[in-house]
Amino acid sequence: MSKGHPITKINLGGEGEVPAVINQQRPAALSANWGSCVVGLTLEQLALLGNDFLICPNVPLPINDDSVDLVITNSVPIDIVCLGQPGVQSSEIRRILGSGGEWVHDGNIRYTKP
Amino acid sequence: MTRFQALLKPDSTSTPKTEQERASRQLPDVVKGSHLHWWTTKAAIPTRGKALLLVVAPYSQYDLALLDVVDAALARPRAPKRLLSVPVIYVANLQQYQTVEQLSEDIPTITQTPPQTPVAAVWENGVLTKSAWGKQARDLAADVLGLSSDYLNEQVLARIPKYTPPTRLGK
Numbered sequence: 074m075s076k077g078h079p080i081t082k083i084n085l086g087g088e089g090e091v092p093a094v095i096n097q098q099r100p101a102a103l104s105a106n107w108g109s110c111v112v113g114l115t116l117e118q119l120a121l122l123g124n125d126f127l128i129c130p131n132v133p134l135p136i137n138d139d140s141v142d143l144v145i146t147n148s149v150p151i152d153i154v155c156l157g158q159p160g161v162q163s164s165e166i167r168r169i170l171g172s173g174g175e176w177v178h179d180g181n182i183r184y185t186k187p
Numbered sequence: 188m189t190r191f192q193a194l195l196k197p198d199s200t201s202t203p204k205t206e207q208e209r210a211s212r213q214l215p216d217v218v219k220g221s222h223l224h225w226w227t228t229k230a231a232i233p234t235r236g237k238a239l240l241l242v243v244a245p246y247s248q249y250d251l252a253l254l255d256v257v258d259a260a261l262a263r264p265r266a267p268k269r270l271l272s273v274p275v276i277y278v279a280n281l282q283q284y285q286t287v288e289q290l291s292e293d294i295p296t297i298t299q300t301p302p303q304t305p306v307a308a309v310w311e312n313g314v315l316t317k318s319a320w321g322k323q324a325r326d327l328a329a330d331v332l333g334l335s336s337d338y339l340n341e342q343v344l345a346r347i348p349k350y351t352p353p354t355r356l357g358k
Contacts, residue, residue: 091350107302110249111344113322144351148247151203155244156287159262163204178203179195179248180348 080127081142085134085161086149089124094145097127097134099158108147124178130161132159139171139186189357191251191258192346193358210245211282217233218278222261223254224347229293234313237274239331241324242306244281252346253325254278256339260332274331281306294318 080095087096088109101107101115109119122128129135149161166176167186176184194210194217201209218225221239232238241257243250259277284290287300294308296318303321307328310316319327322340329339 091232101300101302104302108321108323110247110282110303110321146203147347147350148244149250150244150246151207153204153207153282155282156284156290158300160246163202179262180350181197183197 080136080140082145083136083141083143084145084147085131085166086146089119089122090147091145095125095127097129099130100128102126103128114137130159131161132165134165134169136169138168141169141171142174143187144170144174144176146176148179149180189255189346190221190326191254192248194245195248201253207246211280214243214245214278214280218254218320221254221258223258223276224276226277226293231277231312232310233275236312237331238277238310239274239328240277240310241328242279242281242284242290242294242308243302244304248306248347249343252343253305253328253339255346256342257328257332260334276331296332 082094082098084091084094085097087094087098088111089096090111098116101175108115116126144164144166146161151187152163153160167184170176170184170186172186174186175182188311194213195206197206215225226240241250241254243254245251261273261276279293281304287297290297290301290306294306294315296308297320301320303343305324306318306320307324308315308318309327309331317327325340325343326336329336332339
């Protein structure tokens with residue numbers, strides 16, 4: 074669903090709640106019974122509203138090293154496994170961030186890559 | 188009242204991982220200090236009246252905000268004749284379930300990994316009648332509490348930390 078432009082800002086586990094960023098979701102988001110936590114919309118509905126998605130597993134992220142300016146995570150598990158599914162990995166966040174890039178978790182800047 | 192969301196509050200030395208571990212560890216004690224009940228076993232479900240189980244993810248601001256809103260709703264004074272209709276609200280930690288099969292033991296209608304949290308289930312007179320996850324679970328909680336789902340969702344979403352990307356990062 075990405076329009077093919079470079080990923081410079083990404084919301085891992087995103088559901089379109091942050092404007093103008095790519096929203097990464099696990100493949101489970103493609104299932105018919107998936108609905109966004111925020112407003113309950115389907116992935117298709119969110120895409121039709123103009124949100125871009127990258128569908129991929131949390132580990133590993135198919136994103137180049139040192140290539141992203143901003144990583145956002147909201148209300149997603151960090152470095153833990155939940156019901157057998159790996160959460161977002163902070164090592165992956167550190168890998169994909171470029172120098173000076175920031176990780177914002179639950180609204181606060183938590184890491185700036187040297 | 189933000190006792191549940193406070194579980195995820197960062198401090199000077201914490202990381203998102205340690206905050207989430209702390210929230211998971213301390214959730215039972217915070218539940219016990221609230222108007223909610225910590226889930227132990229299905230055997231505790233009352234055979235009369237309504238009971239709601241909220242299986243929450245301690246790493247989710249949405250789920251913890253929901254608990255704060257539900258706790259505040261239960262704290263409001265009620266007319267004596269309405270006291271008997273107050274539902275019993277149980278809380279469980281999703282991270283205590285290792286597999287979806289374990290979750291199914293408590294909520295038999297949940298047979299696949301829920302793609303969103305919280306997971307909610309309603310028992311009426313001891314019989315499981317409804318279950319849902321994600322936003323629909325919040326709607327179910329609103330219904331059990333006699334609140335409008337729009338009101339409850341607005342209350343939850345208003346409590347979620349917001350972040351707007353700075354324009355200097357725009358490309």
